[in-house]
Amino acid sequence: MNLVVGSWFGEPEIEFKISHKVYNFIREKIIEDILKHRGLYNEKDKDFIGIQITTNKETVKPFLSEPSFDKKNNFTNYNFWLPHQLIVNSDNELKSFLNYFFIVLTDFLKIYNIPFKEVEKLRLKIEFEIIDNVEYIYEIDESLDFDIDELTKDLGIE
Numbered sequence: 732m733n734l735v736v737g738s739w740f741g742e743p744e745i746e747f748k749i750s751h752k753v754y755n756f757i758r759e760k761i762i763e764d765i766l767k768h769r770g771l772y773n774e775k776d777k778d779f780i781g782i783q784i785t786t787n788k789e790t791v792k793p794f795l796s797e798p799s800f801d802k803k804n805n806f807t808n809y810n811f812w813l814p815h816q817l818i819v820n821s822d823n824e825l826k827s828f829l830n831y832f833f834i835v836l837t838d839f840l841k842i843y844n845i846p847f848k849e850v851e852k853l854r855l856k857i858e859f860e861i862i863d864n865v866e867y868i869y870e871i872d873e874s875l876d877f878d879i880d881e882l883t884k885d886l887g888i889e
Contacts, residue, residue: 733776734762738784745787745815748869749828753861754784757832764853765845781808782839784832786815793831795838811835825869826862829854 736758740746766772796810813831821827833854840850861867 732766732771733774733779734758734766734772735779735781736761736784737781740785740787742787747784747786747813747815747818747828748824750867750869753825753828753867756861756867757857758782760853760857761836764856765840765849769843769845771843777805779804779806781806782836783808783810784813785810786813786818788815790814791817793834795835809839811839823862825867826858829858829862 736754738747738749738754762772790812791814793814794812796812799808800806801808811832813828813835818824818827818831833850836854837847837850
């Protein structure tokens, strides 16, 4: 299998302020510390597993969705539903995010018979690396800020 980790938020202003560097680091560590160790990962494999982190206003408990399958592209996607309000209103959004993420990751890795102690070891390793590390702080890219009126004018839309 090959692994992809990303996020998708379907409601305006509902998101987590988590850097893409955090997602990339989590993916790398899952691959290195668990999947490769157990012979489950092969980057040349045409079968993809996707972890999609998502939320909405109604989500109050973390949970793993049933997988969705894209047979044409050999892609199986799992949504990791995390509680928006509990995370964004916590004292440390990143730490809270990781706490809830690992609750769901534990359920996900049970599918592959990965024991809790391995997931817990991974959680501690990831938290140690990224909590309070400036390399993983979420930053808004100001270059992406644009004026919608100016954009519509440039496109000739009145």
